[in-house]
Amino acid sequence: MSVYKIVITGPFNSGKTAFIKTVSDIPVVSTEKKITTEDRGIKAETTIAMDFGRTMVDEDTLHLFGTPGQARFHFMWDILAREMDGFVVLIDSTDEPSFPEAAELIEQFSSFQNAPYLVVSNKTDLEGAANLSEVRRGTRASSEVTVMPCVATQKSSVRQVLLQMIELLKKAEK
Ligand SMILES: Nc1nc2c(ncn2[C@@H]2O[C@H](COP(=O)(O)OP(=O)(O)O)[C@@H](O)[C@H]2O)c(=O)[nH]1
C-alpha cells in the first residue's frame, strides 16, 4: 500500500481535466475558469492553477495533479512537480501541431525531477487520430519510454494507464 503523486501534464485541450475527472474517487478539485484570452473558441473553460483528484488502484492510492495549459500559468509547473513520483504526458492524438509542445513538456518535467513517465496518446476514439509511432516521433519520446493509447472519457481506459504507471513506479523502487 503506497501513496503516489502523479502529475498529469500535456498541451492545452489534450484531455488532462477529463482524465482526472473520469477516474477520481472524489469530486475533483478543479480551478477551471472561463477562457478570456488566446484559446477562446476551442473550449469554454480552462484549468488555471491545477486539478486534483484521487483514486485507488488495487492497494495503492494515486494523487493526480493536472497542470494548467496557458502560458501565463506556467509558474505552477514546478510547484506541482515537487515530490512527484511520476508523470503522464497526455497528447491529443488528433492535434499534430501540438506534438512539439508535448516534446517540450517531456523535457521540462524530466528536468524538474528524474521521475518515470508515460506518453499517452489520447482521443484515439476520434477519426484522424495519429498512430502510436507518429506520436512517438512527434513527441521525440525515446525508445525506452512507453507510448500508449487512451480515451480519457472512459474509466477503464484511464485505469489502464494508471496500472502501467504503477508498474513503472514499482520497477523504479527496486
Ligand atoms: N472524443 C474524446 N474527447 C475527449 C477525450 N478526452 C478529452 N476529450 C474532450 O476534449 C476536450 C478537452 O478536454 P480537457 O480535459 O478540458 O483538456 P485539458 O485542457 O487538457 O484539461 C473536452 O471537450 C473533453 O471532453 C477523449 O479521449 N476522446
Ligand SMILES: [Mg+2]
Ligand atoms: Mg484542464
